[in-house]
Amino acid sequence: MLERTPEIGVDEFAAAWRQETPLIDVRSPDEYAEAHVPGAVNVPLADVLAAPQRFADQDLYVICRSGGRSATAADAVNAAGARAVSVAGGTAGWIDAGHEVKGSSQ
Template sequence: MTRDLVSAPQAARWLTEGSAVLVDVRSPDEFRAQHIALAVSVPLDRLRAALPSLAGRRVVFQCQRGTRGASACAIAEARQGETYNLDGGIEAWKAAGLPVVVAAADGREPLPLMRQVQIVVGALVLLLVMAGFLIAPAFFALAGLIGFMLALAGVTGWCGMALLLQRMPWNRAAG
């Protein structure tokens, strides 16, 4: 068993030869937004269940920049076969001029859904706090309610804002 970094060009050669399988350990939303054409989506939190199907194969784990890929390598350490982390993730893949599949029909990459949630919630809290200072203190209570809802989303895994944003036109899959 090996656990090393592999460059994007080397990983591309292995994929072209059919001598490796590329496992994208990012979230399903990130994968839908953009991914390497031959990658298989197995989110990091579901990797343990998928490891038996990868036994005996050369596996390259890939994420956005390499951190989750390293975690995937650590999880897969006991399995049989070579295990590699794509050095720099999909960002290095693109920097090397290698192609990716992008969901948007116009070729633009939408922001990952959780970043959209962070932007919207952060802007709402900022506006409500400003309104609390400038208009009425009651707006502070609304900002607190949004903070509570964000904490509840973190605890339960259910995020109404993410469900709403997912339905926005810029987040709909092309086709």
């Protein structure tokens, strides 16, 4: 049985995240430019899946729009030796909860 990647809800993430732990946003560059969590770094899912080992031995959070792509990315980087947590609810949940965003949609 495969071990499932850990997930964290947006409010729990907002309370726990310290920006010294990387937050990887795996959406497309256009989605990221529109609105993203402040401090998030855009690394599209295809790029993560092409080289998940670049995140080996790192603690990180992974976010997308709603949680599906981030879970896929976190699974891949964890299999490569990272310690990743997927943000359930994603950027949409972050926005719906009223947290600050950066981007062109402001």
